Amino acid sequence: MASGNERVQKSGPPERRHRRSECLADALRLQLEACREHDGLAAIVVSDELGFCVAHSGGDDSYEEIAARLPMLADPVRRRSLDDAGDALAVTTFSIAGDRLHACAVGHPHSAAARSATLDRVAAGFTRLLAR
Numbered sequence: 001m002a003s004g005n006e007r008v009q010k011s012g013p014p015e016r017r018h019r020r021s022e023c024l025a026d027a028l029r030l031q032l033e034a035c036r037e038h039d040g041l042a043a044i045v046v047s048d049e050l051g052f053c054v055a056h057s058g059g060d061d062s063y064e065e066i067a068a069r070l071p072m073l074a075d076p077v078r079r080r081s082l083d084d085a086g087d088a089l090a091v092t093t094f095s096i097a098g099d100r101l102h103a104c105a106v107g108h109p110h111s112a113a114a115r116s117a118t119l120d121r122v123a124a125g126f127t128r129l130l131a132r
Contacts, residue, residue: 025055031125032044032058039107040107042107045103046101046102047068052067054101070103089106090115092119092120094123097130101126103123
């Protein structure tokens with residue numbers, strides 16, 4: 001019989017590779033959840049060029065509003081007049097098969113480099129999953 005400590009270790013957080021799905025929408029959400037949880041973010045939202053939410057993880061019900069604003073937040077000129085969240089938001093744009101997507105990390109990761117690395121992982125994960 002396993003000791004109490006061994007049972008606790010076995011029931012720790014689920015390994016990311018065990019949280020997979022054959023459903024594309026679920027796979028995208030799980031990828032965002034892994035990035036969000038790893039970096040301690042409040043939310044990650046991905047939208048298309050029209051501002052429709054492609055996938056999201058975390059946060060409250062404001063993800064649709066964030067998604068709608070992402071194309072504007074991704075434009076540095078327009079962002080200055082819209083950005084009321086300051087350093088709490090990090091935004092990037094990436095392309096998959098000619099379509100532009102915008103990703104937003106909400107929260108305060110440790111540094112600008114950490115925010116950038118998170119969004120790079122989001123873009124890489126989406127590219128990999130959407131290429132299947």
